[in-house]
Amino acid sequence: xxxxxxxxxxxPLGGSFLREWVEEVCFLYNPASGRTHVLNDWGMRILDHxxxxxxxxxxxxxxxxxxxPEFAHTLAEHLPGLxxxxxxxxxxxxx
Numbered sequence: 001x002x003x004x005x006x007x008x009x010x011x012p013l014g015g016s017f018l019r020e021w022v023e024e025v026c027f028l029y030n031p032a033s034g035r036t037h038v039l040n041d042w043g044m045r046i047l048d049h050x051x052x053x054x055x056x057x058x059x060x061x062x063x064x065x066x067x068x069p070e071f072a073h074t075l076a077e078h079l080p081g082l083x084x085x086x087x088x089x090x091x092x093x094x095x
Contacts, residue, residue, distance in 0.1 A: 008095045010054035050092050
């Protein structure tokens with residue numbers, strides 16, 4: 001199922017996650033579910049942005065274009081799937 005362009009996403013738990021980085025991955029404990037997730041750098045960057053404020057897919061892409069323009073095209077291709085995965089894991093939700 002495609003992610004709607006104008007849909008705004010946020011992290012309902014704010015900053016209550018516990019994080020532990022090991023090399024290139026982050027082990028993220030969600031106290032609300034009692035589950036631990038393994039996220040890469042992009043997953044954590046997206047989650048960090050959505051923890052601070054609700055953003056649409058387009059707004060997220062705009063922020064990443066400024067930070068890492070060399071990856072903007074790749075991220076644009078994969079962002080809908082990343083958002084769906086974070087939603088399925090219960091780490092973000094649409095508003």
